Amino acid sequence: MTGLAARQSTVFAPQFAEAAPEQHLSRAEAYIRAHDFARPTLVIDTQAVARQYAALAQGLGRARIHYAVKANPAPEILRLLARLGSNFDAASRTEIAMCLAAGATADRISFGNTVKKVSDIAWAHAQGVSLFAADAEEELEKLAEHAPGARVYIRVIVENCEADWPLTRKFGCARDKALELIAMSKALGLDPVGLSFHVGSQTRSAQMWAPVLDQVAAIWRAAGEAGHELSLLNIGGGFPAFYGEAIEAPMNYAADVMGLVHERFGDVAEIMAEPGRGLVAEAGAIAAEVLLVSKKSDNDLHRWVYLDIGKFSGLAETMEEAIRYQFLTDRDGDDLGACILAGPSCDSADVLYEKRPVELPLGLKAGDRIIIRCCGAYTSTYASVGFNGFPPLDVVAI
């Protein structure tokens, strides 16, 4: 409804166009406008999740969607996706249990964390989960002992500097190690079915996948030449959400990625994709409140704006200002000015945007409501249990 952010978003994020045109509000945002909240609250529009799932599924064609549960494990989302036929990528025993509770059978759940607790592997195996990720010898030994005969995909490291949130080397192994791990899997009685990788979170253009897919295809071919016939390609996540910079529409994006995959891998028997952010981020918005607007001295260039939500209560992805959230306020038409944005805690690290200040209405003051857009992913479960005594982010599904 107000300012630059709203005007930009209607251009690139299809869901906003569906709200009343004079408002440019998503359904979640309109719900926030119409309600009061006692504390910071994430509102998730399940209809928007369903639409996005349909668009991605159509673009991905024969690739199977395994929703990255860690992005947002709200039961309403899991139940909806289970009903729509989605599969699930779980990071832990708890996430597997949540998927089962939401109605997914074990054969639709992969245990995608390369770092697993032995007791969790055994528990998942007992539930019937049979597809696991690995990137190291010791992980294969754990799997062979506690999930004998399991299907395993080996995660490989890829180089990519184009994603908005490039992944470090924390996950995956180098090419030679990957081939060794495939051979070792066989020797341990496991079934090494394929490879996985991650292009990097928030990869805004499908074309950015090309150099990464080239790297994976080279390892895939090397595995074949070494006598390992692989049948499963897990292309991971990286599907983007709208945070103020142009992204492609989800169906086109997914179809373009699949085109790039087909050029390099041909008719792979099984392809799986793990959208998380790209599936739920735009479906959510956070209702928050301005606690204080101030200047440190009268000749300060920027105002400081303090919100009742911060880095430790849901907005962890503002770390290093990586994810740039968009904001709406009720002061439509006010002139805008640059602000440093900070959270409510007594922690000096709880500053959201300082290097690149945020444009907000000049009339903004304590008590004003503020809506944070496209917050459906990586917010609610990041919130701390009670840092500084602040409650975790509340979640409402509509």
Next chain:
Amino acid sequence: MTGLAARQSTVFAPQFAEAAPEQHLSRAEAYIRAHDFARPTLVIDTQAVARQYAALAQGLGRARIHYAVKANPAPEILRLLARLGSNFDAASRTEIAMCLAAGATADRISFGNTVKKVSDIAWAHAQGVSLFAADAEEELEKLAEHAPGARVYIRVIVENCEADWPLTRKFGCARDKALELIAMSKALGLDPVGLSFHVGSQTRSAQMWAPVLDQVAAIWRAAGEAGHELSLLNIGGGFPAFYGEAIEAPMNYAADVMGLVHERFGDVAEIMAEPGRGLVAEAGAIAAEVLLVSKKSDNDLHRWVYLDIGKFSGLAETMEEAIRYQFLTDRDGDDLGACILAGPSCDSADVLYEKRPVELPLGLKAGDRIIIRCCGAYTSTYASVGFNGFPPLDVVAI
């Protein structure tokens, strides 16, 4: 018991010397060695908290201790400190409620967050809390309306590059603004009693306080010259804990700081100090487990060691590798080698130490117990509610 960390710590951290000399274990660490834990658990030794409180209180002399509740709000700690006569610095309504529940009366609680929700100010005022922090005009207006007549201290910005975790400009105001806010407080019917500042978290040597105290004393004098007689000096926190680098013993440290204060401020009517980390960090240790040890390729320089606790489940202070925790394992006598240390989540940001790797036993492997030392502060409440499905840090007080 093992390695470099243990040997160093006995030199500088007095409490370790009290354990059996051949073990060099604190009471919390010994408790962890003797018990099994199903998930990452912080063990807090309340006897160590009591000893540290006594040492700081003796060193601080006539200055009143207001424990910074945010460092660790465990009910056992709050009840102990309430019984010992401590006062409390609360960051939120919830923290005030916890202090009241622990037996502290409202006159022993200050509301030290400069960014407060209006409804929380009104609630605190109704409970009888009468001492508040502020650093901005709008905050004074909120206080005047919802806590009329309250005593207020103005937080000022100080420059300090020597602390291990230097604070940004998030809190406090510049000198001229401070004088304006004192005058404005009076005009609003508030009682501007004094100034507060923060020297920076983990200020390892008392001498580092001198240049900061000089800055505050200049503002204090300017206030007097402007006709504002101040009676309360809040010296904040900054009291250090042992993380592997030499620190002074707490009583000496506190006494040295008070000496520096006296040189600059003379006989101030009221002095308050807000130790948090310096009071509870060394009293706690975390029981954790190694989930995986791996190399990304056979010619990798360092191993990767993955724990069942990470940045999102209690070790948030490893951000930018600011706080360097010390580790103990059961592999006493093993040769050590450098490791990159990471948490269990599927988040690439969940890496604890990479720029400066950690020395750990070469024989370390999945399933090994690992003790993280001096974790009593800023761990339990930073833990996320369930990121990646991992439960928050458990807390046990002994």
